Amino acid sequence: MRxxxxxxxxxxxxxxxxxxxSKESLAPTKDKNGYLGxxxxENMPTExxxxxxxxxxxxxxxxxxTxxxxQIIYVMGYQDEVKRAYKESQINVKEDYIKETVINWAFEEISKLKEEAKIKIVFKG
Known part of the structure; x- marks a missing residue:
């Protein structure tokens, strides 16, 4: 049977x-059980x-x-453009929020440390 x-x-x-x-493929996806991801x-090869x-x-x-x-392809599903664009935007917004939150926290901590710091300058000349 084929x-x-x-x-x-x-x-x-x-x-x-x-x-x-995984048994018969010669493609690089063999190690991932044929999963292309x-x-x-638009980025797909013409074939x-x-x-x-x-x-x-x-x-x-x-x-x-190819x-x-x-090749033989099994289609697990399609994702329409609207859902994809929304999901990507959601991920980008979350990442930007996390970066901004971490940066703000870091600057607040630095300011606190500067206020609490006792600096003594010793000059030996």
């Missing part, structure tokens, strides 16, 4: 995909864009050729 057929008949397609990818559609064109969540691509050999 790998694509194994995937289509599997009761747990994600697990089957991971097992096949999340990325923007990948073409393979994903008609696929929906839970679909497998037909085998297609610089790494032949």
């Amino acid at each position: 790998n694509r057929e194994k995937l289509q008949k599997s009761k747990n397609p994600i697990k089957t995909f991971q097992e096949l990818a 999340q990325f923007y559609y 990948l864009k073409q393979a994903l064109k008609e696929l929906k969540r839970g679909d497998y691509s037909k085998p297609f050729k 610089d790494f050999g032949y």
Whole structure:
């Protein structure tokens, strides 16, 4: 039975995909059980864009050729632009808030230390 057929008949397609990818893939993603991660559609190689064109969540691509050999893709899901932009903004705002909070705290602590400091200048000449 071919790998694509194994995937289509599997009761747990994600697990089957991971097992096949880790055993048979030659791509760099082999060590991550075939997981490509999340990325923007605009940043995808042309072959990948073409393979994903008609696929929906839970679909497998037909085998297609890339610089790494032949690939089969399982689509775990898509994230629309609005949600992505909101989530990225949320993360950026949180990071900026944390940085500003830490900087403000540090300057307050420095000011307190300066006020409490007893400085004695000793000059030996």
